[in-house]
Amino acid sequence: MRLQDKTAIVTGGGSGFGAGIVRKFAAQGARVMVADINLDAAEAIAAEVGAIAQPVDVADDASVQAMTAAALAAFGGLDILVNNAGITHLPQPMEEVTEEEFDRVLRVNAKSVFLTARHIVPGMKAAGRGAILNVASTAGVSPRPRLSWYNASKGWMITATRAMAVELAPHGVRVNAINPVAGETPLLKSFMGEDTPEVRAKFLSTIPLGRFSTPDDMGNAAVFLCSDEASMITGVAMEVDGGRCI
Secondary structure, three states: OOOOOOEEEEEOOOOHHHHHHHHHHHHOOOEEEEEEOOHHHHHHHHHHHOOEEEEOOOOOHHHHHHHHHHHHHHHOOOOEEEEOOOOOOOOOOHHHOOHHHHHHHHHHHHHHHHHHHHHHHHHHHHHOOEEEEEEOOHHHOOOOOOOHHHHHHHHHHHHHHHHHHHHHHHHOEEEEEEEEOOEOOOOHHHHHOOOOHHHHHHHHOOOOOOOOEOHHHHHHHHHHHHOHHHOOOOOOEEEEOOOOOO
């Protein structure tokens, strides 16, 4: 029970890596808010693990403010924030990505971190403690061709993680990131362009351990980084990628 009595928000917690993090957090004793733009998905995961569900558009200030207020009303305080919600554009030459697609990727992957910080960091600073985890990507470390603006958004998250860590350390708030390689999530097909045995084999050939990341992998890493066992770790962007970035 490494997160016993801790309270947490996990954005994008209704599916994929976010759902894996929610399940692990709940199993380790945390009280969790599953925040997702898809309320049905959030409610399903929340019902499974005994958490609470909250609709949120992480790119909208009023929606993030409402999520924060709901968490504080339910929990009385907040120990952990996981910025997991994310999207990508389809693989294509950088100049063919539309402005609308670019704006959407940056709003969800980058602006969301700014908005959650605006509404959640003040409470953590006042409490003198807290752990923030940003789910970035190996794409921000070792970019793949044809995903240029997604790569850039995840590189932004990694830099934001380090900047936040430096600024918030004197207030007792730790900020880390995890960098998954692509996994069995709803975004996998979008990363690969198409999901065929041949494409999967080519993708897996770039991962030394020979498999995709799983929601359990992300949950295990997230539990550690958000627990008191990691009390001396901040500003880290930890690859959970089977060796992809070596």
